[in-house]
Amino acid sequence: RGDSAAADRRVDSICPYCGVGCQLTYHVKDEQILFVEGRNGPSNQGRLCVKGRFGFDYPGHPARLTRPLIRRPGVPKGLDPDFDPARPLTHFREASWEEALDLAARGLVELKATQGPDALAGFGSAKCSNEEAWLFQKLVRVGFGSNHVDHCTRLCHASSVAALMECLGSGAVTASFMQALQAEVVILTGCNPAVNHPVAATYFKQAARNGTKLIILDPRGQALDAYAWRSLRFSPGGDVALFNAMLNVIIGEGLYDPAYIDAHTEGFAALKAGVVDMTPEAMSPLCGVAPEAIREVARAYAGAERAMIFWGMGISQHVHGTDNARCLISLALACGHTGRPGTGLHPLRGQNNVQGASDAGLIPMVLPDYQPVGDAQLRAAFEALWGTELAPDPGLTVVEIMDAILAGQIRGMYILGENPAMSDPDLNHARAALAALEHLVVQDLFVTETAQFADVILPAAAWSEKTGTVTNTNRQVQLGRAALAPPGEAKPDWWIIQQMARRFGLGWDYAHPREVFAEMKRGMHSLDHITWERLEREGSVTYPCPADDAPGQDVVFADAFPRAGGRARFSPTRPLPPDEPVDAAYPVVLTTGRLLEHWHTGAMTRRSRVLDEREPEAAAFLAPAELGRLGVAPGGAVRIATRRGAITLTARVDPGMPEGMVFVPFAFVEAAANLLTNPALDPDGKIPEFKYAACRLSPAS
Ligand code: SF4
Secondary structure, three states: OOOOOOOOEEEEEEOOOOOOOOEEEEEEEEEEEEEEOOOOOOOOOOOOHHHHHOOOHHOOOOOOOOOOEEEEEOOOOOOOOOOOOHHHHHOEEEHHHHHHHHHHHHHHHHHHHHOOOHHHHEEOOOOHHHHHHHHHHHHHHHHHOOOEOOOOOHHOOOOHHHHHHHOOOOOOOOEEHHHHHHOOOOEEOOOOOHHHHHHHHHHHHHHOOOEEEEEEOOOOOHHHHOOOOEEEEOOOOHHHHHHHHHHHHHHHHOOOOHHHHHHHEOOOHHHHHHHHHHHHHHHHHOOOOOHHHHHHHHHHHHHHOOEEEEOOHHOOOOOOOHHHHHHHHHHHHHHHHOOOOEEEEOOOEOOOOOHHHOOOOOOOOEEEHHOOOOOOOHHHHHHHHHHOOOOOOOOOOOOHHHHHHHHHOEEEEEEOOHHHHOOOHHHHHHHHHOOOOOOEEEEOOOOOOHHHHOOOEEEEEOOHOOOOOEEEEEEEEEEOOOOOOOOOEEHHHHHHHHHHHHHHHOOOOOOHHHHHHHHHHOOOOOHOOHHHHHHHHHEEOOOOOOOOOOOOOOOOOOOOOOOOHEEEEEEOOOOOOOOOOOOOOOOEEEEEEOOOOOOOOOOOOHHHHHHHHHOOOOOEEOOOHHHHHHHHOOEEEEEEEEEEEEEEEEEOOOOOOOOEEEEOOOHHHHHHHHHHHHHHOOOOOOOEEEEEEEEEEEEOO
């Protein structure tokens, strides 16, 4: 904790990292943030994790972009191992905003004129505000003329949203994570909250201390196991088998809630018939959990008066990710565990504004508030709002856009704050696609790996330099305020998007994000009764909110679901093998994810002094026995190879890792995990199978 008396001013804002959305205060002196303190926000009550508390200095990193850059003629596009982000000027030259914006827009406008609207695509960012997400998708839809707009939700919870939309009619959580304090049983599956949602993890610990039975279902052990009533390790990819076996027990033993099912659901008979043969004995070989253990957790969940299920990307990042989420939804519906305090379904959202960016329409198949682009009536409302005709066909998703570039369809892109040269699966493929673009505009804080492929780089303001709203995993819309001025000529993203839109002939004239928010309210009923003034006053309002002076609804769907007839739907599933099962040549499962200290591709946290000092190098996390078998000592070098590439990292012992599995974080460009990952997609959510690729390990020198 710093000395608050030393600060010139204090500015209240929101943490820029995870979907927990902790409220914080920047203590500023001489235009620098001295330190950060947690505020009494609804989702953090003064708490912050190491990222929120210490990861505030990246905007002042020496490599920060302060002027627009234009690629020098003849410099080839691609990652240069000798590229120095602190001295990018050998590859690029500085330019005025006027010159850079003219060039950036002209390349896209000309491609649209010669190749048609389907030649352009855009990636927006879940690290930007709701207003910026709204403007970006509006530019693509109205200016580019297509729905080829997506963002990182495609790499994290798109499959969860697909299942929630299909079964409940809404893609957001049904209850906040604070409701865990009122639950008798809490299931955490495919998530590691102590690492990825650390402040949410404090609520789970608190609940467990108060007597809640915490059940952890995951292939890998984790810190929260110490608080768990039961922690079951299932085989990687065995989740659908495990969940169906639990449903088999609940239905077979009559533990379900017939009154709830009759009143609120449809399709139970099909679910019942579908799971009849998936007994714990039949599923145990597929999921690796003993039948009695399956029965025990199924009975505990079904027998509780109030129970919740939380999940993360261990559930969603599979070719069966949507099926996984369908199973979890079926468990909750069968037992009547939604719509009351202490019950619910909660996919823990990743980035600080992935909920808000999705709500605002940064998704290729839906307009804001998840309204399908193919529905002429819904589309007409946005056509009236924006004064133009909109494309009726769903656009391409993140990985599909990379494929479409190499197929010659997509020729120009505008990428705002995303880093597909690090975050996409099978990076050699993704980087070849970026290099093949005829025109690429990247807007970011640094010359990221993706920016190294750009024709024009536009320098953006960091979160602590901007004002705007964000929406966290709990559906809480919160106001972030600028604490610092952007350095040099860097500008807020909303300002830059507007300048690009004007060069597409759009007469945009927003003077402040509050004007964008006002327009959003005209197209998004989810924001009813939430105003900018209210957010300035209250800091946070949960949607849906029933009245101007009422609190938002922490728990939703008490009476009905937002589907035709008001009923939720059961969606039966069958276990499927992973896309690339292990075999004799590649006998180990590779899984990827984040570290506590490093955020996604590391663009921010690896430029934050404390965080980078705590985790400075790429490591492979392995079970002690696996390391022993390899003959590699902790701290030694291990090579990991898949059918797509190979990397070498430092070996680290992780007693929580099962044998036959290795975990690699994807934040390190020098050993980029996504060179190895499998681009196979879930057919519904179009999410890649980041959590399972067949690999082989060997000692490296
Ligand atoms: Fe930031 Fe998430 Fe940590 Fe809270 S838990 S301080 S939102 S990274």
